[in-house]
Amino acid sequence: MRARSALFDVFGGHLRQRDGSATIAALVRLLEPLGFGAPAIRTAVSRMVRQGWLTPVRLEDGPGYTLTTRAELRLDEAGRRIYRTLPSTWDGRWHVVVLEEPPPRGTRDRLSSSLQLLGYGPLGPSTWVAPRPSAELPEVLAGEGLVARVFHGAQDGSDVDLAARAWDLTGLGERYREFVSTWTPVMSAVDGTIPAEAFAATQQLLHAWRKFLFADPGLPVDLLPQDWPGFAAAEFFDSHTARLAAAVTEFLDDCLRRGGKQRSTA
Numbered sequence: 001m002r003a004r005s006a007l008f009d010v011f012g013g014h015l016r017q018r019d020g021s022a023t024i025a026a027l028v029r030l031l032e033p034l035g036f037g038a039p040a041i042r043t044a045v046s047r048m049v050r051q052g053w054l055t056p057v058r059l060e061d062g063p064g065y066t067l068t069t070r071a072e073l074r075l076d077e078a079g080r081r082i083y084r085t086l087p088s089t090w091d092g093r094w095h096v097v098v099l100e101e102p103p104p105r106g107t108r109d110r111l112s113s114s115l116q117l118l119g120y121g122p123l124g125p126s127t128w129v130a131p132r133p134s135a136e137l138p139e140v141l142a143g144e145g146l147v148a149r150v151f152h153g154a155q156d157g158s159d160v161d162l163a164a165r166a167w168d169l170t171g172l173g174e175r176y177r178e179f180v181s182t183w184t185p186v187m188s189a190v191d192g193t194i195p196a197e198a199f200a201a202t203q204q205l206l207h208a209w210r211k212f213l214f215a216d217p218g219l220p221v222d223l224l225p226q227d228w229p230g231f232a233a234a235e236f237f238d239s240h241t242a243r244l245a246a247a248v249t250e251f252l253d254d255c256l257r258r259g260g261k262q263r264s265t266a
Contacts (some may be wrong), residue, residue, distance in 0.1 A: 001207050003036050003044035008053075009206050011067060012082075013076035014252055021066035022256060023059055029255040033200035073136060081119070081218055082210060085106040094162070095133040097141075098149040107144050114140045119217040121166030129166055148178055163223040172215050176229035179208065180236050187240045195251035198244040209237050225234040 010030055022030070024045065028038045045065055048054040053071040067075070070122055087149050102125050103111055112122070116132035133152075141148055155162060163169065183205060190201040216230060224230070 001034065001204065003031065003040045003112040004047060005207060006031055006034055006036060006203065007041070007044055008075070009049065009203055009210065011071070013081055013203070013206055014248075016067065016072065016075050016079070016244075018256075019066075020072065020178045021057055021059060021064055023062045023064040025062065026064070026258070029258070030199075030252070031107050033196040033251075034203060036078050065068075077118070077134065078210070078213060079137060081213055081216075084204070090131045090223075092159070093152040093154045094129045094131065094159075095120075096149075096153055097130075097137065098152055100147045100149065102126050103144065103146060107146070111144055111146070113145075113214070116214050121163075121217060123162075123166055129162070130217055131223075141236040145160070160223055163219055166174050167215070167217060167219070169225060172212075173211070173225065173229045175215070178210075180229075181209065181238070185242075190244065192247040195247045195254070198247035199251040202241055202248055205237065205240060209233075 010027070011020065016122070020055065023040065027045065028041050031041055049056065049065070052068055053074075054065040055068050057066045097115070097120065102108070108125070112212060115122075115128050115137075116129075118130070118136055118140065119132065120128040120130040120137075122128055133150075137150070187201060187205060190198055192198045212230075221228075
């Protein structure tokens with residue numbers, strides 16, 4: 001985990017549900033249990049400001065940072081998929097993106113990463129599909145200087161076969177099994193009696209779980225293989241997140257309550 005990713009997780013998983021802002025001193029305290037020092041956090045924050053994710057603000061407790069509108073949109077979209085807060089809205093039609101011209105290699109690699117994060121899978125070098133549209137799609141295309149035809153449509157054929165072509169569901173299922181196997185002993189060792197430890201464990205779990213956003217588009221049940229391992233993995237993530245929620249909130253409240261005051265070294 002890098003400091004920038006840890007900051008995204010803290011803002012998306014916790015601060016977004018508050019007012020989306022924190023002093024730099026509070027951010028340093030929050031990320032201390034994850035092994036990050038103040039210099040790494042300040043560098044990551046500066047980078048996020050340059051990239052348009054954070055903006056400096058003057059808070060009651062001192063200098064701080066708050067989410068930009070762009071960051072709120074991205075984190076809200078990610079949060080809906082991480083915590084599955086929306087029911088499936090698939091109506092049997094696919095959201096189809098057809099680029100007017102194939103992008104050059106460098107652009108293609110960036111576009112692929114961005115579209116996968118938004119839930120789109122490739123059918124070819126210029127065609128992508130998703131079970132639902134993303135509000136960020138126009139911004140992604142414009143950022144790469146690309147023009148595309150975008151529409152909803154049903155296909156003549158098996159939707160199950162189309163999903164299997166656009167996404168590696170077999171490989172994804174194996175990754176879900178490995179996730180549960182790897183994190184079961186880690187999370188079982190955390191009982192929640194130490195708030196900082198609970199916070200660190202859940203943030204590390206969230207970081208590992210968030211990686212599935214780049215691979216899992218959130219397909220409706222009808223398009224998934226039987227006994228889909230993603231369901232058991234989601235239950236595992238939810239149960240441990242809920243189990244340690246009180247301790248995590250205690251740690252978060254303490255870090256934010258002390259505002260801009262630095263931790264005493266006495």
